Amino acid sequence: MKDTLQERMQEALRLTLAGRLRDATQAIRQALKGPAAAQAAEDQAADAVVLDGCVFEVDERDVVTDSLIPGDATTVAAELQPSPQAAPPVIHHGPADADAAAAARGEFIDGAFTDAAQTHDYKLYVPPCAIGESGRGRPLVVMLHGCTQDPDDFAIGTGMNEQAREQGFFLLYPAQSQRANPQRCWNWFKHSHQQRERGEPALIANMTLAVMQERGIDPGRVYIAGLSAGGAMAAIVGAAYPEIFAAVGVHSGLPPGSASDVAGGLALMKTGHAGGRSHARQHAFVSTPAVATPVPTIVFHGDQDPTVHPRNGERVVAAALGGDAHASAAAQHRVEQGASAGGRLYTRSTHRSADGKVMAEHWVVHGAGHAWAGGNARGSHTDSTGPDATAEMLRFFFEQSRAQPR
Numbered sequence: 001m002k003d004t005l006q007e008r009m010q011e012a013l014r015l016t017l018a019g020r021l022r023d024a025t026q027a028i029r030q031a032l033k034g035p036a037a038a039q040a041a042e043d044q045a046a047d048a049v050v051l052d053g054c055v056f057e058v059d060e061r062d063v064v065t066d067s068l069i070p071g072d073a074t075t076v077a078a079e080l081q082p083s084p085q086a087a088p089p090v091i092h093h094g095p096a097d098a099d100a101a102a103a104a105r106g107e108f109i110d111g112a113f114t115d116a117a118q119t120h121d122y123k124l125y126v127p128p129c130a131i132g133e134s135g136r137g138r139p140l141v142v143m144l145h146g147c148t149q150d151p152d153d154f155a156i157g158t159g160m161n162e163q164a165r166e167q168g169f170f171l172l173y174p175a176q177s178q179r180a181n182p183q184r185c186w187n188w189f190k191h192s193h194q195q196r197e198r199g200e201p202a203l204i205a206n207m208t209l210a211v212m213q214e215r216g217i218d219p220g221r222v223y224i225a226g227l228s229a230g231g232a233m234a235a236i237v238g239a240a241y242p243e244i245f246a247a248v249g250v251h252s253g254l255p256p257g258s259a260s261d262v263a264g265g266l267a268l269m270k271t272g273h274a275g276g277r278s279h280a281r282q283h284a285f286v287s288t289p290a291v292a293t294p295v296p297t298i299v300f301h302g303d304q305d306p307t308v309h310p311r312n313g314e315r316v317v318a319a320a321l322g323g324d325a326h327a328s329a330a331a332q333h334r335v336e337q338g339a340s341a342g343g344r345l346y347t348r349s350t351h352r353s354a355d356g357k358v359m360a361e362h363w364v365v366h367g368a369g370h371a372w373a374g375g376n377a378r379g380s381h382t383d384s385t386g387p388d389a390t391a392e393m394l395r396f397f398f399e400q401s402r403a404q405p406r
Helices: 003-017 021-033 035-042 100-105 151-158 160-167 199-215 229-240 262-271 276-287 311-320 389-398
Strands: 047-051 054-058 063-068 076-079 107-115 118-126 140-144 170-174 222-227 247-251 297-302 332-339 345-352 358-365
Touching: 107 199, 118 151, 118 160, 118 199, 140 151, 140 160, 140 199, 140 229, 151 160, 151 170, 160 170, 160 389, 170 199, 199 222, 199 229, 222 229, 222 389, 229 247, 229 311, 247 311, 247 389, 262 311, 297 311, 297 389, 311 345, 311 358, 358 389
Parallel strands: 140 170, 140 222, 222 247, 247 297, 297 358
Antiparallel strands: 047 054, 054 063, 063 076, 107 118, 118 170, 332 345, 345 358
C-alpha cells in the first residue's frame, strides 16, 4: 500500500482517539478515494494498514475491517457510507472523549476478584483496539510476578504491556498479597496450593475464566507465565488446568509438585533436590509422569542463578515431556547455540513429539543470574543483556492453540 494511504489512515486513527469522529470518517473516505486505494481496487486485492496491533483492511467496497494480529480473530466490518437515520460509522477505539495519548497506549486497569473466601487484586492490560468493546476473540496472557514484586513492577520489567499494545492481546496480572505471603510469593511449595480446585491454583484459574468471559477472550489462546515463585505457580496452574491454558512459560522457576513444605522448597531452590518430607515425592516426580495432560512449555533459566538452582529448569522441561527425565531420548531434540544482542550466550533446546508437535523449549542463559532475560532495568530482577524472553515466550505461545470442542 502507498505511503500516502498509510499516513491518511494514521491521521484517521488520531482523529478517532481524539473524539473527532466525523473528521475521522471524512479522512478515511478521502484515503479510500485516493490513487493508492484505486490501484488496490484495480489489483482486486485488499491491503492492510497495521495500527496499534490492529489490521484495517481496505478493499474496493470501501469497507474497513478491524482484526487481530496474530491469529484468526473474528472480524467486524463497518460500512463507511452514513445513513440519514444514524451517525456516520467509524472505527471504534473507546469513548469519544478519551484522552488520545492514553488511549493509544491502551488501558492498565485495577480489578479485584472474589472466589469463595478469597479476594485478590489484579491488573488488566487492555490493548487500544479493544478499549470500550469486547476482546472479540483476542488472546490472553496471564502473568505471575515473583517474590517482592507486584503487577506494575513486573509489567515494567518484562515489557509485556508494550508487546500487547503492538500485537493487540490482553494481559492479566494477578497480585499476591502480603496477607497470603509476607514476601508476596506465590505459595508453590505448600501442598494446599498445588492441586486443582484448591488454593491459589483455583483462584488464578477462576480469575482467568472470569476475565475470559467478561472480555470475550478466545478460549483456545490463553497462556500463563511467571518468574521465580510466579514461574513455579504458572507450572502448577498450567498442569492443573490444561483445558484452560494452551501453553506455559516458566522463567527461573521450579517444577510442579516438587515440594510440599517450606524445608523442601528451600532445599529444592538451593540444590535442585527437595529435602525432608519432600524428598521421596521429588524422586517420584522425576521418574514418573506427574502431569496427566502435559502442556507445551517454554523455560528460561540462568545457569548462574544463585536463588533457584538451574537444575530446576531441566525438571520443568521433564514435566512438560510427561514427567520422565529421560523423555527427551524419545522426542526429537534439537540444540542451538547463540548470543543475544547484549552479548549473553545461550543454549536453546527444542523438544518435539514423534509427530512433530512442540512439547518444550528450554533456554539456558549462560552467565545469567536470577533475572528476566532481556528485561527492562527499570523493573526488578531483570537482565537487559540476555535474549528477549518476552518476545520468545510470546512467539512460542502464539504458535500454540487449544482445539475447541464442537
